[in-house]
Amino acid sequence: MWFYRLLLWFCPASFREEYSREMEGVHRRRLAQAKGWGWIGVWMDAISDVVLTGLATHGSLLVQDTRYAWRTALRSPGFSLAAIAVSALGIAAATSVFSIADHVLVRALPFADPERIVKIWESQPTRGFSNVDVSPPNYRDWKAASRSFSHMAAFRGLSVNLSGTGEPERLEGASVNASLFPLLGVTPLLGRTMLEEEDRPGAPGTVVLSYGLWQRRFGGDPNVLGRQLLFDGQAYAVIGVMPPHFNFPGRKVQMWTAMRFDNEGYADRRNNFLSVAARLRDGVSLEMAQQEMQTVAARLAEQYPKDLEGVGVTVMRLRDELTTRTRTMLNILMAAALFVLLIAMTNLANLFLARSAARQGEISVRLALGAGRARLVRQLFTESLLLAGIGGVAGTALALSVIPLLARLAPSTLPVAAMPSADWRLLAFALLATGVTALGFGVLPALRSTRGQLSQRSATGVQKDRVRRILVVAQVAASIALISSTGLLLRALLKVENTNPGFATTHALAFRTSLPMPKYSSTALRERFYQGVLGELRALPGVTQASVISFRPLGDFRGGMWAPIVAGQESKVIAAARFISPGYFDTMRIPLLRGRDIQGSDDARTLRVAVVSETFVREHWPGESGLGKSFGVRFGNMQFTVVGVVGDVRFRGMERKIEPVMYFAHAQTPENAFFWFAPKDFMVRASIDPMVHLPEIRRIVARADPVQPISDVQALTELVEDETATRRTQVWVIAAFAIAAFLLAAIGIHGLLSFSLEQRVPEMGLRRALGAQTGQIAALVFGEGVGLSLAGSVLGLGVALLLGRTMESLLAGISPYDPYTLSAAVGLAVVMTIGGTILPVIRAVLIDPAIALRSQ
Amino acid sequence: MNPEALLPLPAATFHILLAVADEDRHGYAIIGDIEVRTGGTLRLSAGTLYRSIQRMVEQDLIIETDERPAPEFDDERRRYYRITPFGRQVAKAESQRFASLVEQARALGLVPGRP
Numbered sequence: 001m002w003f004y005r006l007l008l009w010f011c012p013a014s015f016r017e018e019y020s021r022e023m024e025g026v027h028r029r030r031l032a033q034a035k036g037w038g039w040i041g042v043w044m045d046a047i048s049d050v051v052l053t054g055l056a057t058h059g060s061l062l063v064q065d066t067r068y069a070w071r072t073a074l075r076s077p078g079f080s081l082a083a084i085a086v087s088a089l090g091i092a093a094a095t096s097v098f099s100i101a102d103h104v105l106v107r108a109l110p111f112a113d114p115e116r117i118v119k120i121w122e123s124q125p126t127r128g129f130s131n132v133d134v135s136p137p138n139y140r141d142w143k144a145a146s147r148s149f150s151h152m153a154a155f156r157g158l159s160v161n162l163s164g165t166g167e168p169e170r171l172e173g174a175s176v177n178a179s180l181f182p183l184l185g186v187t188p189l190l191g192r193t194m195l196e197e198e199d200r201p202g203a204p205g206t207v208v209l210s211y212g213l214w215q216r217r218f219g220g221d222p223n224v225l226g227r228q229l230l231f232d233g234q235a236y237a238v239i240g241v242m243p244p245h246f247n248f249p250g251r252k253v254q255m256w257t258a259m260r261f262d263n264e265g266y267a268d269r270r271n272n273f274l275s276v277a278a279r280l281r282d283g284v285s286l287e288m289a290q291q292e293m294q295t296v297a298a299r300l301a302e303q304y305p306k307d308l309e310g311v312g313v314t315v316m317r318l319r320d321e322l323t324t325r326t327r328t329m330l331n332i333l334m335a336a337a338l339f340v341l342l343i344a345m346t347n348l349a350n351l352f353l354a355r356s357a358a359r360q361g362e363i364s365v366r367l368a369l370g371a372g373r374a375r376l377v378r379q380l381f382t383e384s385l386l387l388a389g390i391g392g393v394a395g396t397a398l399a400l401s402v403i404p405l406l407a408r409l410a411p412s413t414l415p416v417a418a419m420p421s422a423d424w425r426l427l428a429f430a431l432l433a434t435g436v437t438a439l440g441f442g443v444l445p446a447l448r449s450t451r452g453q454l455s456q457r458s459a460t461g462v463q464k465d466r467v468r469r470i471l472v473v474a475q476v477a478a479s480i481a482l483i484s485s486t487g488l489l490l491r492a493l494l495k496v497e498n499t500n501p502g503f504a505t506t507h508a509l510a511f512r513t514s515l516p517m518p519k520y521s522s523t524a525l526r527e528r529f530y531q532g533v534l535g536e537l538r539a540l541p542g543v544t545q546a547s548v549i550s551f552r553p554l555g556d557f558r559g560g561m562w563a564p565i566v567a568g569q570e571s572k573v574i575a576a577a578r579f580i581s582p583g584y585f586d587t588m589r590i591p592l593l594r595g596r597d598i599q600g601s602d603d604a605r606t607l608r609v610a611v612v613s614e615t616f617v618r619e620h621w622p623g624e625s626g627l628g629k630s631f632g633v634r635f636g637n638m639q640f641t642v643v644g645v646v647g648d649v650r651f652r653g654m655e656r657k658i659e660p661v662m663y664f665a666h667a668q669t670p671e672n673a674f675f676w677f678a679p680k681d682f683m684v685r686a687s688i689d690p691m692v693h694l695p696e697i698r699r700i701v702a703r704a705d706p707v708q709p710i711s712d713v714q715a716l717t718e719l720v721e722d723e724t725a726t727r728r729t730q731v732w733v734i735a736a737f738a739i740a741a742f743l744l745a746a747i748g749i750h751g752l753l754s755f756s757l758e759q760r761v762p763e764m765g766l767r768r769a770l771g772a773q774t775g776q777i778a779a780l781v782f783g784e785g786v787g788l789s790l791a792g793s794v795l796g797l798g799v800a801l802l803l804g805r806t807m808e809s810l811l812a813g814i815s816p817y818d819p820y821t822l823s824a825a826v827g828l829a830v831v832m833t834i835g836g837t838i839l840p841v842i843r844a845v846l847i848d849p850a851i852a853l854r855s856q
Numbered sequence: 857m858n859p860e861a862l863l864p865l866p867a868a869t870f871h872i873l874l875a876v877a878d879e880d881r882h883g884y885a886i887i888g889d890i891e892v893r894t895g896g897t898l899r900l901s902a903g904t905l906y907r908s909i910q911r912m913v914e915q916d917l918i919i920e921t922d923e924r925p926a927p928e929f930d931d932e933r934r935r936y937y938r939i940t941p942f943g944r945q946v947a948k949a950e951s952q953r954f955a956s957l958v959e960q961a962r963a964l965g966l967v968p969g970r971p
Contacts, residue, residue: 019906022883022935026902029884045901053903057910 001028007047010054012061013374023050065382072383079355080387083348087391087437089740090344092398095430097337097733099399100406101330102429103420109319110245110416112185116280119321120152120293121314122272127572130314133272136261138300142276142313145296148289149278151183154259155249156274161516162217163707164230170514170711171213171231172252175259181208183279184248190214191225191240194258201262205236211244213254231257232516233707249275251412269307270634277318290315318415325809326411329730332807333409336485336737339478341433346471347744348441352384353468354755356449363449377446384442392434399430408729468752469788475748476792476832477799479741480825484800485807486731486738487821492812493727497720502649502658503553504589505716508685510552512712513701517675523604526678527667529704530581533682536700542688545587548666550579552681553588553651554719555712560677564662565632566620573619575612575660576651577633579669579677585611585646587683595627595644602665609665610640613648616660633662636670654723655812681712691715742832745792749836753785757840764844765852774845781844785837793829797822859945862915863953868900868908873917873939873947880921882934883909909937917943 004027008020030042073080108114120142122132134142134154143152155176162169181193188208198206207229209218218224227238236257247253280289297313356363366376400422407419420426448467513533520526530548537546550560560577563570582598585591593614602609610631617626625645632639640662648658666679684690684697694713701710714722757764764777804816814821865873875881875889887900900908912918921938939947961967 015907015910018910023902023906025934026884026887026905049901049903053901053907057907 004046004050007050010051012054012057012378014061014372014378015053015057017372017374061378062382065379066386068379069383069386073387076355079351083351083384083387084391084394086344086347086351086744087388087434087441088394088398089744090341090437091388091392091395091430091433092402093337093340093737093740094433095396095399095426096402096406097330097333098429098433099403099420099422099426100409101334102425103407103416104322104326104410104414105330107416107420107425110186111248113279114318117184117318118149118278118280118286118289118315119318120276120278121316122297123312123314124310125312126310132311134274134276135269135272136274137266137269138308139274139276140261140266141300142293142296145299146278146289146292148281148284148292150281151179152276152278153177153180153183154274154276155180156259157249157253158257159514160231161233161514161707161709162229162231163233163709164228165217168707168709169217170512170709171254173207173255173257174249174253176256177259180248180256180277183277186242186246186248188240189243190222191238193240193256198258199260201260203258203260205231205234206239206258207231207236208240208242208256209238210242210246210254210256214241230707233519245417247417248415250415251418269304278315286315286317322411322414326409328807328809329409329726332485332489332803332810333730333733335803336482336734339482340737340740341437343475343478343741343744345437345440346475347748348384348388348437349444350468350471350748350751352441352445353448354751356380356445357755360449367450373450376450377443380446380449381438381442384446385438388434388438388442391437392430395434396427396430399426405729406733409726409733468755472745472748472752472788473792473795475741475745476789476829477795479738479745479832480793480796480829481799481803482734482738482741483828484797484821484825485803486734487824488804488807488811488814488816488818489727489731489734491814491818491821492810493724493731495814496654496724496727496812499650499654501554501654501720502590502647503716505720507688507690508587508683508716509690510555510681510683510712510714510716510719511697511710512552512680513682513708513710514680515678515708517678520678521672521675523667523669523671530666530679532704533700534581534583536703537682537684537697540686540693540696542686543684543690543693544687545583545685546682547584547587548581548679548682549584550577550666550677550679550681551651552683552714552719553649554653554723555681560635562633562635562662564616564620565634570634571620573660575616575662577635577677578651578661578663579666579674579679580663581666581679584663584683587685588649589685590649591647593645593647594625595642597644598663598665600667603667606668608638608640608668609643611644611646611663612642613646613661615648615658616662617642617645619660636673638670640664654720683716689715742828746832746836749785749788749833750839752788753781753837753840754843756784757781757844761847761852764847765849768847768849769853777844777847778841781841782837785833785840789829789833789836793826796829797825800825857916857942859942859949862917862946863950865946865950866908867898868904869912869917870947870950871898871900872905872908872912872937873943873950876918876937876939877944877947880923880936880938882936884934886937912943916940917946 001024004024005020008016008023011020027042027046030046031039034042109117111117120134121130122134122138123130124132136154139152139154146152153176155174158173158175160171160173162171176194178194178196178199181188187193189211191208193208194206197203209224214220214224218227224238224241228235229238230236242256278289280286293313293315297308297311301308301311363376367373403420403422410416410418410420412418444467515526515529520529534546534548537543561574562577563572563574565571580598582600582602585597595611598609598611612626617624620626620631621629626642627645628642630639630641646663649661650656650658651661652659669678684693686693698710701708764780767777767780800822801816804811804818808816871890871894872886874893875886881889883902883905887905891899909918913920918937918939921936923936958967
């Protein structure tokens with residue numbers, strides 16, 4: 001029988017309470033009447049009967065309660081709308097941030113068995129580098145010596161001029177080993193990927209297109225296979241097209257070609273430019289692979305002590321490659337979103353508590369008439385579920401509309417799509433958030449308002465107030481914490497934005513013409529191209545200066561970082577190497593501090609000269625002018641004499657410390673060498689917006705070489721703004737959260753004070769009648785508000801300090817205890833208090849003692 | 857309330873009304889009465905019975921009664937149900953609906969016996 005009683009829990013409490021004994025009786029009689037094995041049939045019938053009855057009664061209760069809830073909601077539309085809006089806000093915040101965090105941090109990468117894919121780097125622990133690109137010979141030896149991996153493949157970024165089909169264009173791609181595609185376990189949409197034999201030097205060129213490039217450039221033509229394309233003037237045959245969501249290694253990649261090394265390519269162990277991916281063999285854990293690779297690397301370091309001194313290896317999961325910064329940022333956003341959801345919930349709980357107080361009469365009458373408590377709680381909960389459900393639908397719609405904005409926070413270097421897809425995970429989360437919200441704000445008021453007997457009703461008022469007070473304090477605390485976090489991030493943003501990059505950004509643009517090799521392998525030929533283009537650029541109306549450099553500052557390439565050899569010693573401090581044309585410093589407004597600029601007369605026949613940045617001089621010749629000093633570089637064993645010193649620039653990021661730079665004359669580059677460092681970024685400065693000249697600039701380049709595309713056109717202001725783009729998005733999002741939290745908290749204070757004032761009208765009247773002054777009455781109500789917001793602010797500031805400490809890495813040097821931010825947060829807390837209390841104070845002051853006392 | 861508004865009645869409801877039409881009965885007796893009258897073809901399950909009873913009480917077709925019909929047979933734990941005047945009206949209306957349906961069927965020669 002106990003089992004039958006257990007079964008009856010399928011039925012709603014109200015039904016069970018009424019009929020369980022009766023049903024048990026029927027069941028007992030049936031069992032008694034059953035003959036032989038008949039009891040089995042009776043039990044089977046009983047189980048299905050109880051389950052079906054449970055479902056049906058639950059269903060009809062739901063319909064009944066929803067109808068009732070709907071009528072109640074329509075009766076107080078203001079209240080219902082407020083509840084819907086608040087829950088929509090909280091659910092939207094949580095859902096949208098979840099979608100981004102899930103996309104970037106959690107969701108499996110779009111490859112077969114992605115948890116087994118790792119990246120392998122060289123490491124130089126003594127110099128503090130854990131992820132260093134790999135040299136080809138080290139890659140080759142790792143692959144031969146290791147047993148932990150089923151596949152290992154190398155790849156590198158690639159950038160070519162596409163010509164021979166319509167307008168010439170600069171394409172970003174990747175040069176990869178044939179084994180990369182099987183390693184990732186992705187098959188092409190059309191055709192095939194590279195074969196091992198196409199991986200060797202001398203094989204005909206083949207290319208696999210990205211879906212995006214195939215659609216954009218070839219209109220999705222299924223006959224594209226076999227087409228010949230010209231990359232930097234060399235023929236490549238299209239052999240395949242990848243599916244739409246294949247982004248490897250990053251989102252910008254539009255095509256893949258085979259990477260080839262001859263013996264010479266395997267010669268230099270210190271020429272590090274490869275990325276290496278591998279797939280763990282079945283049964284091999286990451287730790288086992290790490291251990292094996294340590295052994296392999298140690299053996300290599302013993303074998304090549306000169307090249308590999310202090311060089312180790314790092315093995316990490318592909319997913320973990322994300323920067324700490326991205327992680328921290330998303331964690332902060334998630335915390336902020338949860339705060340908003342929490343504030344929304346407490347706010348709603350307060351709203352419902354206030355209303356349940358107003359409905360006390362109705363509820364106590366129903367209790368007195370014999371309505372079961374479970375039945376009433378269920379009904380009240382259905383009401384909050386209905387409102388939260390509508391809020392959830394609105395919130396999900398809102399989340400879907402802001403996700404594109406938030407998607408800018410997903411780093412483009414990740415092999416995932418730019419936009420998270422709206423799928424069942426997002427919907428499931430929204431549903432969960434809705435359920436939690438409804439539970440959070442519905443259950444407490446429902447339980448509280450149905451507790452106790454009619455006679456005790458009025459006595460519980462005081463206690464209920466305490467709960468509401470705690471909820472308001474929590475809201476104030478959460479909003480103050482959010483506000484100070486926003487303030488800190490805003491200060492960091494402003495600081496980064498106000499950082500001087502070292503060059504002037506207004507009225508200047510950069511564009512790229514990457515000259516294809518071997519067509520332009522002659523330095524003199526390149527020099528002729530540059531001079532031709534620069535001459536015409538300078539002749540454009542309004543253009544004041546123009547010049548060309550190997551890599552623009554703050555651009556997407558870090559461009560050579562070399563260790564200079566000063567006085568026979570290779571320096572530990574690497575410096576950026578930049579090849580420029582004369583007039584670069586003038587164009588960029590980089591101040592020439594001492595000596596002279598590179599000149600047209602510095603060419604292959606004269607002494608190799610260099611202009612260096614101030615930090616370079618301070619590093620190597622502290623206290624001296626640096627002029628006339630000489631230094632060398634390992635590459636090509638070149639020696640340079642310093643002829644000029646210029647101001648520092650931030651060339652690798654606005655938030656990095658200033659690093660030294662060496663500028664060399666392009667005209668002095670040796671023949672047939674340093675192709676990667678050939679100047680490609682033209683800089684144009686004008687007295688007006690130089691963007692108006694863009695069509696003319698295209699014509700100028702086309703006149704110098706008709707198949708030469710230009711790419712990466714950017715105003716220098718954009719260059720600097722891009723540096724802070726994710727920061728700005730992040731500040732916007734958090735600020736939006738903080739504003740919402742601030743408003744909700746102020747509304748919370750207001751609601752609580754108005755409510756408690758309503759209950760105290762007679763008391764106020766009495767005080768008035770006994771001679772209390774307007775000021776005293778105002779102070780009474782105001783004091784209550786101040787107490788709430790003081791408690792909340794102190795708590796909130798504590799949380800803010802903790803939060804600030806955890807996000808220190810994002811603060812660009814702003815202290816988490818920044819006094820400006822903290823005092824601003826306190827100031828806003830004051831505003832919040834005044835805003836929340838002003839109406840109740842006025843109402844209290846206006847209470848007429850005669851009317852108030854008569855109502856008693 | 858107009859008795860017609862509840863028609864047609866669910867089969868179980870009509871049978872329960874018939875079962876309590878002549879005397880007050882408890883749940884198990886209702887099941888037994890229905891079983892006898894239908895020649896064993898309809899045997900209500902406990903769930904169906906009490907779900908119907910719950911709804912019928914709400915609709916004021918039957919009420920729970922405190923009076924015990926025959927004290928010597930009474931088990932005081934049982935709950936007895938009695939038809940209300942409204943329940944009786946509804947049962948009549950439903951019977952009339954059936955009667956007129958049977959008339960129509962007879963006119964079409966679908967009922968055995970006299971045309």
